[in-house]
Amino acid sequence: MFWSTLGIGLVLLLVDQASKWWAVGALGDSESIDVVGDVIRFWLVYNPGAAFSMGTGVTWVFTIFAGVAVVAIAWYAWRVRSTPWAYALGLLLGGATSHFGDRLFREPGFARGHVVDFIDYAGFFVGNVADIGIFTGAVTIVVLSFRGIEAVDRDPVDNPAG
Template sequence: MTSASPSGNPVPLLRHRYLPWILAVAATVVVLDQLTKWWAESTLNDGRTISVVGEFLQFGLVYNPGAAFGIGGQFTWILTAIAAVAVVALCVFATRVLNPLWALGVGALLGGALSHLGDRVFRTPGFARGHVVDFIDYNGYFVGNVADVALVGGAGLLIVLTLLGVDARPPADTGVPGEDEPPA
């Protein structure tokens, strides 16, 4: 089954089969990340920490102007631009994914990148300079948030799939209906 693209070329209808799933995963990550950041800001704003697993895992509020480990805090606007480019690239790639595991990984990456971009754009101290709310303290080595968990998990999944030779787009001769149909 095919439909015509704006250029008039046939496009398999299955091409966007996983796009709604990718968008659902991304939306779930954004909502969970922003809700937990709201919780952290309203609960931990007095400087206290909550022990989850001794000192190994604690909740404590930190505002991060930089990237991982606070690196590049003086270049927040560059991090904002990088996040915006990542979101656009992931959106384009998402339209090409034809594998459910790749859809999960791309959705997690997209959700994490979108949530961080939202922090950079809308949080204080201002547009394109906003600080990311971090609150999950991993034994003092790293403080992150739900978006970070999604980014690391999504990237890890895509690395494993790549190492296992699982393609985001199966070859046309794999029997995927609609992928090997001749143009109409």
């Protein structure tokens, strides 16, 4: 399962970074492209904060958080024995890794970089492909949890047959 998680994460990372490369090259400072009327448009934004641009003054904290998230997801994915969980964790891993890369290597400097956002959802918020992956992975994990589908095998000592 671990390799499935890594594969999905890598695909999301590559698609997200390629889409950001396109957005930076194709969209000007105030230019936007309507995709679905006023509901979805492409508009380039550099986000120094978290969701809804919160915490813009502490970008370095989000860099540390993203790095810890990548390590924690990869560690947990190593233990996963469920295909749906592996896929969901792959989406989280790919999105978190892409955001971590933006934070490390994009302007204005190392570990203070801004995440490239360009998908505007009717003015409610602006996100990117990694955000879609993170959201989809998180919702999938909630659904799997409510359905009682476990990610890892239970230890027989913790769950004696009886």
